[in-house]
Amino acid sequence: MLDIPKIEVVLHQAKRWDMDFPLFGSHSHAHLFQPPLPEEDAAAWEELMEVCLPEDYRLYLTRLGNGGAGPAYGIAPFRCPLQDCLREPAVFSDDQAERFNDLARRWYAYFNEDEEKLYEAYCEQTPEERRMGFNDWDNSRYRFIENTVVHFLFKSGQLFIANQGCSQDICLLLSGSHRGFCHGNSREYDYSYPFWYQPADHRAAITWPRYREALTTFEDYFMDYVDRVEKVCDELTGEKRRQFLREQAQVRDFQRAVEAKDWTAALTMLTGLEPAALSIKSRSFYLYHEEALKEHLPDRPEIPLFFQKVDKTRRYSAGTEFTCFWSEKDSGDDYPRPHFSDFLETFAEAE
Numbered sequence: 001m002l003d004i005p006k007i008e009v010v011l012h013q014a015k016r017w018d019m020d021f022p023l024f025g026s027h028s029h030a031h032l033f034q035p036p037l038p039e040e041d042a043a044a045w046e047e048l049m050e051v052c053l054p055e056d057y058r059l060y061l062t063r064l065g066n067g068g069a070g071p072a073y074g075i076a077p078f079r080c081p082l083q084d085c086l087r088e089p090a091v092f093s094d095d096q097a098e099r100f101n102d103l104a105r106r107w108y109a110y111f112n113e114d115e116e117k118l119y120e121a122y123c124e125q126t127p128e129e130r131r132m133g134f135n136d137w138d139n140s141r142y143r144f145i146e147n148t149v150v151h152f153l154f155k156s157g158q159l160f161i162a163n164q165g166c167s168q169d170i171c172l173l174l175s176g177s178h179r180g181f182c183h184g185n186s187r188e189y190d191y192s193y194p195f196w197y198q199p200a201d202h203r204a205a206i207t208w209p210r211y212r213e214a215l216t217t218f219e220d221y222f223m224d225y226v227d228r229v230e231k232v233c234d235e236l237t238g239e240k241r242r243q244f245l246r247e248q249a250q251v252r253d254f255q256r257a258v259e260a261k262d263w264t265a266a267l268t269m270l271t272g273l274e275p276a277a278l279s280i281k282s283r284s285f286y287l288y289h290e291e292a293l294k295e296h297l298p299d300r301p302e303i304p305l306f307f308q309k310v311d312k313t314r315r316y317s318a319g320t321e322f323t324c325f326w327s328e329k330d331s332g333d334d335y336p337r338p339h340f341s342d343f344l345e346t347f348a349e350a351e
C-alpha cells in the first residue's frame with residue numbers, strides 16, 4: 001500500500017524547498033495535487049464499468065489527489081472514462097502469454113518490414129484496375145494492424161495514467177495476473193519501447209517472460225518519485241536554503257504590495273531582483289504579474305527590461321516553458337496545471 005504519511009511529509013517539504021525542480025517534469029506540477037476524487041465518483045464509475053480500480057491507484061485518487069504530483073509530469077487526472085476497451089482482458093498477463101508473444105511478433109514485424117518490397121509484391125499480385133496507390137495501400141495496411149494488433153497491445157485492459165515525455169505513456173493494467181502494475185507504452189520504436197531485444201544487431205520481438213520484468217507496481221512507481229524528491233530536499237546546501245528563504249520572503253512582500261495595489265512599491269522590489277539569480281519557481285511567480293505591472297505602469301521601461309531578462313533564463317522541453325506552470329482554470333488537458341492560488345501558498349512562511 002502507498003505510504004500516505006511519508007508521502008504527505010515529503011511533499012509538504014518539497015512544496016517549500018524544491019524551487020529549481022531538478023527532477024524531470026516536476027516543474028509542471030510543483031509537487032501539488034489536484035483535489036481528490038470523491039469516493040462516490042470512483043464507486044459509481046466502477047459499478048457502471050464493472051471494473052475495479054487497483055487499490056493503490058484508487059488510494060492515490062481519493063486520498064491524495066485526482067492527479068498532480070508524481071513521476072515526471074505527474075499523474076494525470078482520472079476523468080471517469082467510459083471506454084469499452086477498459087473492460088477487455090489485458091494481454092499483459094501470465095494466462096495470455098502465447099497471445100502476447102504473437103502480438104509482439106506481429107508488431108515487431110510491422111516496423112521491420114520493407115514497405116517498398118511489400119508494395120511491389122502487392123502490385124504484382126493485384127490487377128491494375130483494382131490496385132491501390134502506395135499511400136492508400138499503406139493506410140489500409142496500418143488500419144489492419146490497428147484493429148488486429150495495436151488495439152490489444154495499447155488499449156485493452158489498460159488505463160493511461162501518466163506520460164514520461166515524448167511518446168512514452170505509462171499505463172495501469174486493470175486485469176490479468178499483473179493487475180495494478182504499470183508499464184511504459186509507446187507505439188514508436190524510436191523511443192525504445194521494449195518490444196525488441198537489444199543490442200540492435202540481435203533485435204527480435206520480445207517475449208512475455210522478458211517483458212514481465214519491465215512491469216512495476218503503482219506503489220513502486222509512485223514511491224520511487226517520493227524517494228527521489230526526498231533526496232532532492234535532503235541534499236540542498238545551506239546556501240541554497242538561505243537563497244530560497246530570501247526568495248520566499250521577497251515573494252510574500254511583493255504579493256502584499258500587489259494586493260494593496262501599491263504598484264510603485266512592487267516596481268521598487270522588482271528592479272532590485274536579478275532574474276538569472278532567481279529559482280525557476282520565483283521566476284514563475286513574477287511572470288504571473290507581468291501583464292498587471294505593464295497595465296498599471298505602462299511608461300516604466302524597467303518592467304519590460306526585467307521580463308526580457310526573465311525570457312533569457314527560461315528553459316524549454318518539447319515546447320513546454322519551464323518557468324510558468326500555474327493556471328487559472330482546468331484546460332481539460334491530460335495535465336491541468338496547479339492553480340495560482342495553490343501555487344502561491346507554497347511561498348507561505350513556515351509555521
